[in-house]
Every structure is written in C-alpha cells, then in structure tokens.
Amino acid sequence: MARPPQATLHTSETISISSSSSSPERAVYDDTDFFNAQRNDSQSSLGVASLRDMTMSSSLELEHRISPVSRLPPELLIYCFVKLNSTYDLRSCMLVSKTWSSNAVDLLWHRPLCDTWPHLLNVVQSVRKEDSYYPYFALVKRLNLSNLSDQISDGTVQPFMCCKRIERLTLTGCTRLTDHGVVSIVNGSNSLLALDITGLDAVTDHTLGAVAEHCPRLQGLNITDCSKVTDESLVAVAKRCRHLKRLKLNNCTLVTDESVTTVARHCPAMLEIDLHNCRQITNESITALLSRGRQLRELRVAHCSSITNSAFLELPKHLAFESLRILDLTACFQLQDEAVEKIIETSPRLRNLVLAKCKDITDRSVLAITRLGKNLHYIHLGHCAQITDAAVIQLVRMCNRIRYIDLACCHRLTDQSVKQLATLPKLRRIGLVKCQAITDRSIMALAKMTTEPAAKAPGPSLLERVHLSYCVHLTLQGIHALLVRCPKLTHLSLTGVQAFFLREDLTAFCREPPQEFTEHQRHMFCVFSGPKVNRLRDYLNSESLYDTEGTMYDDREGESGDADQQVTGMMHATGLGVDDDEMNEEDEVGEGSQYGAEADV
Secondary structure, rough: OOOOOOOOOOOOOOOOOOOOOOOOOOOOOOOOOOOOOOOOOHHOOOOOHHHHHHHHHHHHHHHOOOOOHHHHHHHHHHHHHHHHOOOHHHHHHHOOOOOHHHHHHHHHHOOOOOHHHHHHHHHHHHHHOOOOOOOHHHOOOEOOOOHHHHOHHHHHHHHHOOOOOOOOEEOOOOOOOOOHHHHHHHOOOOOOOEOOOOOOOOOOOOHHHHHHHHHOOOOOEEOOOOOOOOOOHHHHHHOOOOOEEEOOOOOOOOOOOOHHHHHHHOOOOOOOOOEOOOOOOOHHHHHHHHHHOOOOEEEOOOOOOOOHHHHHHHHOOOOOOOOOOOOEEEOOOOHHHHHHHHHHOOOOOOEEEEOOOOOOOOOHHHHHHHHHHHHEEEOOOOOOOOOOHHHHHHHHOOOOOEEEEEOOOOOOOHHHHHHHHHHOOOOEEEEEEOOOOOOOOHHHHOOOOOOOOOOOOOOOOOOOEEEOOOOOOOOOOHHHHHHHHHOOOOOOOOOOOOOHOOOOOHHHHHHHHHHHHOOOHHHHOOEOOHHHHHHHHHHHHHHHOOOOOOOOOOOOOOOHHHHHHHHHHHHOOOOHHHHHOOHHHHHHHOOOOOOHHOOOO
C-alpha cells in the first residue's frame, strides 16, 4: 500500500499583531513578567507525527542548508528565546535568519527598553519609521518611561500615539506630563490593561474621562498623588471599566464616598483597593466595599480618620470575607475593640493586619487577633499604648508564624514580651522603638533565637531588621551580642541609644540622617543599614571594648558553639545570669499582669 505524501511545513514571514490579555497579578505595574508567545498557534507542528516526518520547502532547505535547528517548530524557538535575558542576544537572534527574526521580534519589542535617553530616541525612531520591515509600533505592549521621569514631557510621548496595542503603560513620576500628553496615548488604546500615572499632579478628570471612554478592558489603575481628580471621572471609570481589579487612590483628597461606592457596585472583580489619606471617605465606602467585594484581597484605608466602628459592625450578619488577606487601618483613631473583634470574626484568613495608631485598642483586641492563628504573618500595633505583656505573650503562643511585628511606643511592654517574641521561629523583622522598659535581657533573648529543636544548640537568628531606637537601657555588650548572632541583619536602628550615638567611632558606620532633620535630631540619629551593619559587626569583633572573655570572636569564621560561648560571655559582662532567661511560662506572665482586667474592657 502506498504511503501517503508527507506534510510540508511552511513558515510565515508575516507578523501577527494579535494580542492576548491576561489579568495583571500582584506586580501589575512591574515590567518583570516575560512575553506569552501565542502568535504562532497557526504554525503549530502538533499535527506532524514526528520531527523526522517533517519536510521543508525547497527555499527553506536552501536557506538553512537543512540545519537541525531550522526544523524546530516556532513554539520551541520562542521557548528558547524567552530564556535570553539580554536584548543584545535577542537582536543577534533576529539576524540569524528570517524564521528566527520573525519569532524573536515580538520578544524584543513587546517591552522596548527606554531606560536612557539614547535608548528612547532609538525606540521613537523605529516606531515612526514608515518603511520598516516590521510594524514596530504594533508590537509594543508594555511602555515604561518612569526611568526618565524628569525628562518626559507631552512632546516626548507624542510619537507613541501610533502604538495602539499597549497593554501596560507606566508613567510614574513624569511630573511634566499633562492631560494632553497622557490622553494622546490613551485615545484608541482598547487593549490597555494597566495604567500607572502616580505623581502626575497636573492630570485632571479629562485624562480619566478618556480612560473611561477608550479602555474598557482596564484592570489596574494607579492615580496616587493625582490630587485634582474628582468623583466625576472616577464614577465614569467605574461604570465603563467593569473589569477593574486594582485601584490605588492614595492622597486623592477630593475623592468621596460617591466614587468608592460606585466602584463597589460596578466592579465586582475588585481585588485590591488603596484609599490611603482619602480623608473624605467614611463608613459607607468601607461597608460597601466589603459587602460587595467578595473577591477583595487587600483593603488599605490608612489615615481615613472618619471611619468608626460602624463601618464593620453594620456589615451583613453571617457574611465572611474568605479572600481578604491584607487590611491596613493605620491612624483610624476612632476604631475600638468591638470593630477589631468583628474584623477577625468575618476575616478568618487575614495575613497582614495594621492597627498602628489606633490608640483605643487594648488587650481585648489582641486576644481576638490570636484567633487568626497560623494565618497571621504581619502585625503592626505601633502606638497602641494600652497593650500589655500578657496580650503579646498570648499572641506569640497562638500565632507562631509571625514574620513581622511592630510594637513601637507600646510603653507597657517589658522584657517578658520580647523574650516570648524571640521564640517565633520565622521572625524576620521586629520594631520596639520607644519601648523604654526593655533591657539587655530582651536583646540576649533575640540573640539566642533559633529555629532548631530545643534539644539542639541554638542556631543563628533569622532576624533581618531590628528597630530599637530610644530603648535607652540597652548597652554596647547587648547590641554586640545581637550582631554576632544575627548574620542576616541588614538594618539596625539605635537612634537615641546613648551607648551608640555618643560614640563617634561607632556612628562612623551610620548612614546619613535625612536633610530635613534638625541639628538635635541629626546628633541623635544612629541607623545602620546594608553593608554598614557588617562593618559595625567587624569593628566590634576586632576591638577590645570591654573586659570579658569570648567577645572578640567573628561569628562568620567559626562554629555556632563558639558563638554561643561569646554570647554567654557578654551576658556575664552585662550582669545577666543564664538562669534569668530560663523562667517557666508561669513566671513569664508575672503577678502584676493586667491581662485579665483589660481583656474585658
């Protein structure tokens, strides 16, 4: 029986400008994700039995000399090209052959490099060229001009008017842009999925009106610091861009409940909304967002001081927000324990909770938070001055996966709290600014923190950032122990700690204070970050700063047992006995605890 003729593989040299859209994830405004190649579906080789069964046209055989790589289907070529990190390498691939060129050009041009002025000029020249081999203007999908923010003006962006297939447009910090420049790009951009115009204070409702009219597929909008935008244009965006998932309105002080409630009604797919410092927002907006936004994952309403308990207490009964992971209520001064209890009841899977400067929060709220258990990773209770040791100790026992905790200005906390915090196996960052009751006992506890089983010798700490400014009872020996036992430490703040800021040999390793600081603030400033933390550690290890054995050891060159001996020596040098750190759990609570009384407040 005659064998049927073989299928012949033909490759097209034309460029498809079809676009596939996908929902922008958490990094919707970052240019980090690679190109999803779908333009060659019509050239798929899936219908061929095997690579050996494929034959090539005579012209292609002549061009490639029947090279094995020329037999690769377009899908595999693109898969290989995606692995190239250098635009120069991609350009080199385009010069190999027409087949390689047609499959590499999309990868090279979907996100043109505009990080310098010469690069931008090259891109502009290419997109404006009428007789180019490829329609480069139609290949641009991501345009990010934020690296040249101070040089971008309305005239600069005019050449991009012809790029109507842009999906993500980032103009962060381009403060010289006005409505005219932004609208010129937005008009006709039906493919636009994400727009970031952070810091463009000259932009008005005219720009957002154009977005509402021309960008029905919009999913992400960031207008942080666009202070002239009002409810009028936001209402139009909410009604016409119903696929909106991420909305940032930080410092848009003219925004009121009218626009936010419209977003809640018309954008059911909303995942993240940030209303930081939108001071006209009230309970109505919060209740509407939570009641209707069943997919909402992040809600940030920091400094919306008009929010009260009613925003949460008036939520429909038996309603649970299983998707909510991040809630920021910084400086919502009127919130009390009742609101926190309702939040925890309805949002059992919260991962990040910020209650900083909610001054009426007491141990009762912290007890409610403990019900989050292993779900809680990040908790900020700074300036919640009514919290006591007993509440913190219970929080640690119930939520042992905390990675970040800030208890700044919680002046009732003592060493008992910190020693319990030191047992958290995943703790990376801790803030204890102005917790003036803590001493070197707390620091020694943090220095011995370990993820190893109790039966084994303590391992090195996982701490990366420690904030201890104005903890005035700390000594040089204690901080040295912390540095020795925390090899991953990248930030250490000790402003106002006399053992450090009064010594010029130590402040030499500090970073420069902010220029806006007064002379007194600059004198007390003492913050170590980045490589300077390592330099401080090296200096303390190399100098005889106090008379005790085992304190000059460099932990990066020895074993953990030697480091333990060094820490023990430091404890003796500071007058702390090992037995002081081995109190049982009953002793940790202490007789003077106000836990029982304040829990019922």
